[in-house]
Amino acid sequence: MIIKLTFMLALAALFGTVAFAQADDPVKQDAVKRFAALEAGVEADMQKYREDQRKKFEAAREMMEKAKREGRRAPSMPAMRMGPPTELIAKHMAEFEKAAADYARTDDAIMYLSWIVKMGCIGRAKERVAVACNTLAKYHFKSQRIVDALMAISLTGRLLGKQETERMLRSIEEQNPDPDVKARAILTRVTRALQNASVDGTEYAGAKAEALRAAKIAKDPDIKRTVKSAIAGREQLIAGKVAADIVGIDMDGNPLKLSDYKGKIIMLDFWGDW
Numbered sequence: 001m002i003i004k005l006t007f008m009l010a011l012a013a014l015f016g017t018v019a020f021a022q023a024d025d026p027v028k029q030d031a032v033k034r035f036a037a038l039e040a041g042v043e044a045d046m047q048k049y050r051e052d053q054r055k056k057f058e059a060a061r062e063m064m065e066k067a068k069r070e071g072r073r074a075p076s077m078p079a080m081r082m083g084p085p086t087e088l089i090a091k092h093m094a095e096f097e098k099a100a101a102d103y104a105r106t107d108d109a110i111m112y113l114s115w116i117v118k119m120g121c122i123g124r125a126k127e128r129v130a131v132a133c134n135t136l137a138k139y140h141f142k143s144q145r146i147v148d149a150l151m152a153i154s155l156t157g158r159l160l161g162k163q164e165t166e167r168m169l170r171s172i173e174e175q176n177p178d179p180d181v182k183a184r185a186i187l188t189r190v191t192r193a194l195q196n197a198s199v200d201g202t203e204y205a206g207a208k209a210e211a212l213r214a215a216k217i218a219k220d221p222d223i224k225r226t227v228k229s230a231i232a233g234r235e236q237l238i239a240g241k242v243a244a245d246i247v248g249i250d251m252d253g254n255p256l257k258l259s260d261y262k263g264k265i266i267m268l269d270f271w272g273d274w
Contacts, residue, residue, distance in 0.1 A: 031108035034099055039115075042092050046084055089123035097128070100135070107145045110136070117152040126159045133160065137168060141175045150188045183218035186210050187227070199235055 057077075064074040093116060100112035113132045120129035133156060140146050150169070157165040172185040193207035208231055215227040236244060246258040258266075 031099075031103055031111070035111050035115075038092065038095050038099065041095070042088075045088055045091070049085065049088060084119075084122065086123040086125075089119050090125065093120065093123070093125065093128060097132075100132070104135075105139050107140070107143050110140050110143065110145050110148050113140070114149040114152040117149065118155060121152075121155040121159055124159065129156060129159055133168060137171060141172050142177065144176075144178050144181055146172055146176065147181055147184050150184055154188050154191070179217050180220045180223060183214040183220070183223050186214035186217070187223070190214075194230060194234065204234075 060075070060077055064077065067074040096112045096115050096119075100109045100116065103109040103112065113136050116132040117129050117136075120126075120132065133153065136146070136149055136153070140149070150172070153165065153168050153172075156168075166189055169185045169189040173182045173189075176182055176185070190207040190210045193203050194211055197204035197207060211227045211231065215224045218224055235241075243258065248256055250256045
């Protein structure tokens with residue numbers, strides 16, 4: 001699980017190289033500022049939505065507690081949506097579509113189209129996602145900044161079908177002249193199998209071969225290191241393999257190693273706070 005998460009985060013860092021943040025001319029700076037302003041609007045609405053949800057939850061909990069005190073049957077807790085509601089996404093989708101149209105056929109459109117694809121997948125806006133993907137394919141697959149859209153494109157499988165998602169990623173690999181973009185497109189396509197497929201199966205073998213091909217194509221050493229560590233991690237953490245030695249500091253400040261506890265029962269507690 002830890003290896004999968006590490007690999008996923010490493011790939012996100014590779015694919016999420018925000019090229020538009022490096023804008024240095026006035027037009028690009030305007031595009032970046034406009035994008036930031038639109039995102040701020042989305043976040044403000046999301047914050048209000050989360051606060052409304054919290055109030056509803058608190059009100060429902062108070063009703064339950066009151067019913068219990070009065071000896072009545074407590075009402076069931078209403079379902080709380082974890083992600084952004086579709087109506088909120090739809091509200092802002094038009095703003096991003098307008099911006100993408102204003103920057104049409106320029107690299108600055110990619111950040112807006114990527115947002116439309118990503119949030120459209122969450123909001124199940126199939127037609128709008130398809131239009132944005134078609135625009136990316138028609139005008140931007142050869143751009144170096146298409147890396148900003150790779151993770152969004154990888155989400156389209158449930159809406160557009162896995163074959164269409166794979167076709168787009170293969171098209172980027174074939175059309176884009178940049179070796180690192182090609183490598184990232186390959187890795188985006190095979191990441192799920194590399195993370196989840198059985199190490200002994202043909203699916204994993206195929207994904208591994210493609211990942212190694214991406215590492216060979218890439219000029220960026222970070223891509224090569226990510227592929228190497230991901231494959232090593234998957235293949236070392238399988239039944240029958242000796243676990244990698246974990247080195248750290250205990251709660252009293254003393255050094256410890258996993259190998260010091262060989263032959264003993266160990267409980268590992270992985271946790272996070274977010």
